[in-house]
Amino acid sequence: MSGRFLRLACTAAVAAQAVLAPVSAVAAPPAPGPERPVAELLTDLQQRYRQAEQATETYNATEERLERQRAEVDRLDGELARSRLSLHSSRDEAGRLARQQYQSVTGISPYVRLLLARDPQHALDEGHVIGQLARERAETVGRLADDEKRQTELARKARKALDTRLALAASQKKQRDEVQGRLSEVERLLASLTPAQLIALASLERTGTADAQRALTTSGALSATTPPPSQEGDRAVRYAVRQLGKPYQWGAQGPTSYDCSGLTSQAWDHAGTPIPRTSQQQWADLPHVPLNQLRPGDLVVYFPEATHVALYLGDGKVVQAPRPGAKIKVSPIAANPILGAVRPDPRSRPLGRYTPPTIPKTATEGPDESFGTPQPTVPTPT
Known part of the structure; x- marks a missing residue:
């Protein structure tokens, strides 16, 4: 088996180990025995990759909820800090007014004071002040209660x-470990295959893609x-095309690596239309x-569970981050x-004139499927 294939086959595990804690218990590699049919191997790999991608999307959704919850906390x-300052200020104000009112009040009725006063106008003014203090105190006490x-x-x-945030963080860790476990299963299965099986799997994938297209x-x-x-x-397409050749990494949103929905969401975010x-x-x-009715920039969604997505380029092609071990590339739709397609900007009018971005010749190299095995290189005899 060539060094190039080993690097491809181990990409997912290396990427995962860079950001994940190790899983304490993992399944044992397949037991030795008769060589399994290629179609059976492909079905097995398809299922494992789909499970890993579904777990990745669940993790991504939890990560997004966790970010929102952090902002809410x-x-x-x-x-709460501002409310405490306001409460402290209200208490100080209530105390000040209470002291002022106490210092201004005497045991003599305001009417008697008015009759006995040498300056009735002064007495009236003083009574008005006392009444105003009483009203202010009542308002302050009401505000204090509020x-x-x-x-x-x-x-x-x-x-x-905070409790919700902690629960989401615990759920995120569990989902993160599940993704790592799923990817580890794929890596162990890949490592157990012979070069002939790998070549046959790649050929079967290419044939399936060509027939479906x-x-x-x-x-x-x-x-x-x-x-x-x-x-x-147009802006979303050009952003996605600029990412060609960058590696797939689960949970990544750029700028150096992406998973499938990380690429599409970032492309539209940079286009000025944020999407989920x-x-x-x-x-x-x-x-x-x-x-x-597809036009460039629309999103093509795959599998019944909507666990994979790509960005439409036109002429039956998409740009996508296919799977661990692969790079962002141009693939047949x-x-x-x-499953279907969605349009992030349904109210936007199409351009009068459009020149598609230049696509490098190397953009179509590598595996197209979001499941399966990296395309192997035929081993060089030594």
């Missing part, structure tokens, strides 16, 4: 938000012509569009089972 902590109630409620919300284009489900993108779609982080959220939240 910070917001509530800041609001501040105390608000602080109690904010403290309750802050505790609840041919069937899609001849069925008429995909338009023979590509309409121009919107201005935002995960492929499942993109499929659930964005407007759907028929395949025969039918490289994976299509």
